Amino acid sequence: xxxxxxxxxxLAAALAVAVSGCKKAAAPPVQAxxxxxxxxxxxxxxxxxxxxxxxxxxSVVISxxxxxxxxxxxxxxxxFDVFASANVTFADDAIASxxxxxxxxxxxxxxxxxxxxxxxxxxxxxxxADLADPRIRKIAIANPAHAPYGRxxxxxxxxxxxxxxxxxxxxxxxxxxxxxxFAQSGNADxxxxxxxxxxxxxxxxxxxxxxxxxxxxxxxxxxxxxxxxAAAGRKFAAFVATPESRGILTQFGFAIPPxxxxxx
Amino acid sequence: MxxxxxxxxxxxxxxxIDAAAKDSETLHxxxxxxxxxxxxxxxxxxxxxxxxxxxxxxxGSGKSTTLAAIAGLVRPDAGxxxxxxxxxxxxxxxxxxxxxxxxxxxVFQSLALFPHKTATDNxxxxxxxxxxxxxxxxxxxxxxxxxxxxxxxxRKPATFSGGEAQRVALARALGMSPRVILLDEPFxxxxxxxxxxxxxxxxxxxxxxxxxxxxxxxxxxxAAALADRTVRLxxxxxxxxxxxxxxxS
Amino acid sequence: xxxxxxxxxxxxIATAATLVAGVLGxxxxxWLANSRASWRDLVDVAVTAPLVLPPTVLxxxxxxxxxxxxxxxxxVEAVFGAPIVxxxxxxxxxxxxxxxxxxxxxxxxxxxxxxxxFCQAARTLGAGALRAFFTVQLPLxxxxxxxxxxxxxxxxxxxxxxxxxxxxxxxxxTQTASLAIYDAIQEHQxxxxxxLAAALAVTAVVILYAxxxxxxxxxxx
Numbered sequence: 001x002x003x004x005x006x007x008x009x010x011l012a013a014a015l016a017v018a019v020s021g022c023k024k025a026a027a028p029p030v031q032a033x034x035x036x037x038x039x040x041x042x043x044x045x046x047x048x049x050x051x052x053x054x055x056x057x058x059s060v061v062i063s064x065x066x067x068x069x070x071x072x073x074x075x076x077x078x079x080f081d082v083f084a085s086a087n088v089t090f091a092d093d094a095i096a097s098x099x100x101x102x103x104x105x106x107x108x109x110x111x112x113x114x115x116x117x118x119x120x121x122x123x124x125x126x127x128x129a130d131l132a133d134p135r136i137r138k139i140a141i142a143n144p145a146h147a148p149y150g151r152x153x154x155x156x157x158x159x160x161x162x163x164x165x166x167x168x169x170x171x172x173x174x175x176x177x178x179x180x181x182f183a184q185s186g187n188a189d190x191x192x193x194x195x196x197x198x199x200x201x202x203x204x205x206x207x208x209x210x211x212x213x214x215x216x217x218x219x220x221x222x223x224x225x226x227x228x229x230a231a232a233g234r235k236f237a238a239f240v241a242t243p244e245s246r247g248i249l250t251q252f253g254f255a256i257p258p259x260x261x262x263x264x
Numbered sequence: 265m266x267x268x269x270x271x272x273x274x275x276x277x278x279x280x281i282d283a284a285a286k287d288s289e290t291l292h293x294x295x296x297x298x299x300x301x302x303x304x305x306x307x308x309x310x311x312x313x314x315x316x317x318x319x320x321x322x323x324g325s326g327k328s329t330t331l332a333a334i335a336g337l338v339r340p341d342a343g344x345x346x347x348x349x350x351x352x353x354x355x356x357x358x359x360x361x362x363x364x365x366x367x368x369x370x371v372f373q374s375l376a377l378f379p380h381k382t383a384t385d386n387x388x389x390x391x392x393x394x395x396x397x398x399x400x401x402x403x404x405x406x407x408x409x410x411x412x413x414x415x416x417x418x419r420k421p422a423t424f425s426g427g428e429a430q431r432v433a434l435a436r437a438l439g440m441s442p443r444v445i446l447l448d449e450p451f452x453x454x455x456x457x458x459x460x461x462x463x464x465x466x467x468x469x470x471x472x473x474x475x476x477x478x479x480x481x482x483x484x485x486x487a488a489a490l491a492d493r494t495v496r497l498x499x500x501x502x503x504x505x506x507x508x509x510x511x512x513s
Numbered sequence: 514x515x516x517x518x519x520x521x522x523x524x525x526i527a528t529a530a531t532l533v534a535g536v537l538g539x540x541x542x543x544w545l546a547n548s549r550a551s552w553r554d555l556v557d558v559a560v561t562a563p564l565v566l567p568p569t570v571l572x573x574x575x576x577x578x579x580x581x582x583x584x585x586x587x588x589v590e591a592v593f594g595a596p597i598v599x600x601x602x603x604x605x606x607x608x609x610x611x612x613x614x615x616x617x618x619x620x621x622x623x624x625x626x627x628x629x630x631f632c633q634a635a636r637t638l639g640a641g642a643l644r645a646f647f648t649v650q651l652p653l654x655x656x657x658x659x660x661x662x663x664x665x666x667x668x669x670x671x672x673x674x675x676x677x678x679x680x681x682x683x684x685x686x687t688q689t690a691s692l693a694i695y696d697a698i699q700e701h702q703x704x705x706x707x708x709l710a711a712a713l714a715v716t717a718v719v720i721l722y723a724x725x726x727x728x729x730x731x732x733x734x
Contacts, residue, residue, distance in 0.1 A: 364642075372633070
């Protein structure tokens with residue numbers, strides 16, 4: 001057993017760290033509000049959550065992930081009070097499963113797509129027409145089959161008349177993150193991605209006229225079986241609709257849906 | 265030097281030996297089994313009265329399988345194994361006493377001394393659990409002393425010589441106060457001098473305990489030196505010219 | 514600021530899951546090693562099957578099996594007053610399911626590596642099956658079993674997909690180091706991600722090194 005002593009020591013240290021976590025990870029004294037939010041909302045909702053905490057003293061715990069996954073988890077009993085989806089369909093699904101409240105459904109933002117040319121590409125594309133250029137060999141978009149941003153990208157290509165010229169060049173990423181990574185790594189010459197992904201680096205991309213694609217509605221719902229309760233959830237949802245929060249959303253690349261009251 | 269009959273070897277050894285002596289009866293063996301995979305089949309019947317019976321035959325004749333069946337490690341297809349009138353196995357009556365209840369000391373060819381335990385702990389392993397720990401260790405010490413291997417008491421089997429290991433194995437067998445002793449080719453790994461010494465040990469045990477001792481070997485010399493009776497095996501059956509009795513000289 | 518919380522959580526969950534996987538896995542491995550039942554191999558395949566499924570898929574089925582809508586989920590809530598999914602207990606179950614196949618495979622090999630004659634000798638010496646197992650077979654398989662446990666620990670530390678589905682990614686409660694690293698990368702906090710990844714890697718390396726030394730020592734002694 002002497003040989004194992006040098007290894008017992010670091011393991012014991014690891015256990016000490018583990019045990020130290022015990023006290024901290026105990027349930028917070030004031031019931032926290034649990035929010036499930038789409039992955040691309042991490043910047044925007046992170047900031048909104050912080051402002052809400054400061055304004056109300058209510059602590060907010062946000063779990064970011066793929067909207068589809070989060071919806072399935074909520075259906076199976078995940079204890080979230082608010083679910084901010086990347087599109088409306090999953091919010092509808094959450095309501096249909098009985099986990100979330102139909103009357104709380106609200107559009108909190110509209111997604112936008114932009115054109116991101118790969119750094120160091122032989123030809124930097126700035127418009128959709130540019131994508132027809134033979135020097136653009138691969139264009140990355142999110143998979144239109146299940147990603148709303150992918151569907152919008154495909155639609156924009158069709159409406160602007162370059163679908164035939166670009167069809168063979170399309171490369172699908174599992175989601176907009178992956179599509180962006182294809183372009184960032186140079187494996188694709190350009191990508192059509194969510195503006196929220198690249199909002200903080202405005203010189204690197206070009207906007208695409210929103211008229212070219214159906215509005216990407218992003219909806220949130222308040223859920224019945226969350227830890228803090230529906231009332232607390234509704235308060236947070238109302239905060240997301242305030243001008244202050246809208247400002248944050250705009251800053252991080254989202255557009256605000258038309259109309260003062262955010263109702264679909 | 266092996267003590268003469270009547271000479272005291274210390275309370276422990278004598279007590280261990282006495283306990284078994286009261287149980288002495290004849291072992292009745294009748295087993296039949298077939299191994300589908302290899303086509304091997306065993307079908308024999310014989311008795312083992314108190315004293316040394318040698319099970320003699322070439323490799324592959326079924327000697328070890330017979331021992332395993334007696335110990336309960338292998339379940340015969342048919343037959344009966346009984347000590348006196350107590351049946352340990354009876355196919356027709358559906359009796360099959362589990363291994364650990366038969367109290368059969370089985371000294372394997374490889375000895376199977378537990379490598380992670382000292383000689384003393386090996387010897388105490390089979391002793392009555394109702395005895396106190398100290399009492400068991402005392403008996404173990406006495407048994408090891410009887411076989412002149414006290415000096416390995418606190419050592420582990422990896423450090424034993426062939427002869428020491430053999431003797432510790434015998435001490436362990438005695439430690440469990442067995443009703444029957446099975447020895448599987450006990451001397452195969454030893455040189456002539458050690459063999460001779462161990463012959464004495466085994467003969468001594470047989471005399472003291474008066475329990476059935478069934479010893480498997482393929483060496484004629486051993487059989488000649490030790491057997492009170494011989495059972496000859498050949499491919500799973502007794503040879504027709506079998507059952508020679510021999511007076512103990 | 515080093516994110517200790519996810520790392521502490523990972524270590525806690527991995528320790529608990531390894532203990533349970535160890536006891537359960539060794540029990541199953543013992544049965545597989547010693548049994549002569551004809552359906553033994555079927556059980557082996559069933560236990561190993563989770564390795565074949567993608568972790569997220571496995572996690573999803575586990576979620577459906579244990580979630581609040583399931584019969585099992587209702588039973589758990591009735592007894593404990595709270596669901597098992599999306600809690601630390603759920604994270605332990607997730608890590609346990611991912612590491613059990615490793616424990617069973619490795620422990621079985623270790624137990625089968627113990628010469629049967631030793632157990633047979635123990636039985637003839639009067640030991641029942643349990644006593645023979647605990648005093649002879651298990652101690653002689655000790656090194657392999659410890660290696661199995663350490664492999665399980667490393668696997669539990671690294672679990673991602675199953676934990677994500679069954680326990681969720683709730684910071685402070687079920688966000689293990691693996692999930693936190695993924696989050697940090699998504700949120701462009703590469704520095705945090707790197708620090709956490711390094712800490713996790715160092716822990717895993719120390720453990721694997723220990724496994725190597727322990728299993729190599731067999732041949733040295």
